[in-house]
Amino acid sequence: MRFSFGEFILDTDERRLLTGEREVRLSPKTFDLLAMLLESRPKALSKDVIFARLWPDTFVTENNLATLVTDLRSALGDDAHLPRYIRTVYAYGYAFVGDAVQQTAAPLEPVSNGSHIAPSHWRLIHEHREIPLVEGANILGRSGAGVIVLESSTISRHHARLSINGDTATVEDLGSKNGTWVGTVRVAATVPLQDGVELRLGSVVMVLRFRSEGSSTETIATSGD
Secondary structure (H helix, E strand, C coil): CEEEECCEEEECCCCEEEECCEEECCCHHHHHHHHHHHHHCCCCEEHHHHHHHHCCCCCCCHHHHHHHHHHHHHHHCCCCCCCCCEEEECCCEEEECCCCEEECCCCCEECCCCCEECEEEEEEEECCEEEEEECEEEEEECCCCCCEECCCCCCCCCCEEEEEECCEEEEEECCCCCCEEECCEECCCCEEECCCCEEEECCEEEEEEECCCCCCCCCCCCCCC
16 A cells, blocks of 8 residues: 655555655654554544554553654654644644545556656646656655756745546645646645646646557647647
């Protein structure tokens, strides 16, 4: 099973946390804690439940769990005071609070650096550029590891996330300054997408296309045609 959230993909079968094409190293128990919270979202897990799953038949103090949570937040770039992912439930436990997309495991193809990314049938058309999208999270922005780079001063570093799951696609804004738009509607939550829809990030306009197996190459009309 895989979960995509923010710029991350967690693969519970391969026990890997990826951000773009980079793997984030987690200790076994830190990985298990993240998986538990994702699987239970948005429900909060009590400390007793977490202790029973991570340290069965072993006595540990709350400091062990607090250290684990600190390590997890550090790996995710999360802030305990303004959490994007891991929320502390006072005097009770912890919960995953970010938006996440759960996917069934799919065959993965290796890429040159040893990471594994599954291609999809979706792509973005921007001017004369065709941008292939992969299964899971596709981060669009101005810069960063694994980011689909769009060169414009109106684009935020991590601007939006396109999530692909087979023939289903959604988009969500990642707190960008200039907004993400589907047609003429500004994105305020996770929005489902259809083949041929126009997306705008800042001032950059693109068209999302779906190509099924065996479909022929299409001619993209331009304003000069």
